[in-house]
Amino acid sequence: MHMSDGLVNAPTAAAFGLVAVGALVLAARRARRDLDDRTAPMAGLVTAFVFAVQMINFPILPGASGHLLGGALVAILVGPWVGTLCIAIVLVVQALLFADGGLTALGTNITNMAVVGVFVGYGVAVALRRVARRSRAGLLATAFVAALLNTVVAALAFVVEYAIGGAGGASLGTVLVLMVGLHALIGIGEGVITAATVGAVASVRPDLVHLLRGAGAEPAGAPARTEGSPA
Known part of the structure; x- marks a missing residue:
């Protein structure tokens, strides 16, 4: 998914660089209301986890491999605004340090993975929130579907950028088939990792799962309040 330098022309790279900057400024402002003494450490842990897991590739086809994008994972755990900042970091x-994705392509990569991926994953998760709150199996299914779809849509965002200013030499049809086909398979692995991670956190500290807290009720699995206990 990481775009390298030269896949899109300079005007397209610059335009999506501005889109990325605008999105990050907005995310930084909106993230303040989601961060407190409890959620800030969680955001740091999620960022470190995504960074570490993205360094590990898993095979999907002979000669092709994929890695976690993390959009749905961070959105479910810390919310879309904080999640956008986590993936962008x-x-x-x-x-800068590992040459994984080009510097001129940083704007397109942030747009695809930190903005489109995160908000698509969150949108799907919110649409399935009732299912997620119903049972552990529902939460795992929600995380899986959100991660699968966020991966495919992020790949489609790449195709849109290539259609606008592609400079890689391949035809748009070839890029579309390869990106969507491969990332549908990558999305399965993404879904499994996301579901396992979200499930592990929810089993220990369901109150730290943003999706479960966002419905305005106690998260599933949280201790029930007794009569006369403080609100």
Whole structure:
């Protein structure tokens, strides 16, 4: 998913760089209301986890491999605004220190994975929130579906950027088939990792799962309040 330098022309890279900057400024402002003494450490842990797991590739076809994108994972655990910042930090560090994704392509990569991926994953998760709150199996299914769809839609965002200003030499049809086909398979692995991670957190501290807290009620699995206990 990481775009390298030269896959899109300079005007397209610059335009999506501005989109990424605008999205990050907005996310930084909106994230303040989601961060407190309890959620800030969680955001740091999620960022470190995504960074570490993105360094591990898993095979999907002979000669092709994939890695976690993390959009749905961070959105479910810490919310879309904080999640956008988490993924953006990972992408910046990867580009600057590990040359994983080009510097001129940083704007497109942030747009695809930190903005489109995160908000698509969150939108799907919110649409399935009732299912997620119903049972542990429902939460795992919600996380899996959100991660699968966020991966495919993020890949489609890449295709849109390539259609606008592609400079890689491949035809748009070829890019579309390869990106969607491969990322549908990657999305399965993404879904499994996301469901396992969200399930592990929810089994220990369901109150730290943003999706479960966001419905305005006690998260599933939280201790029930007794009569006369403080609100």
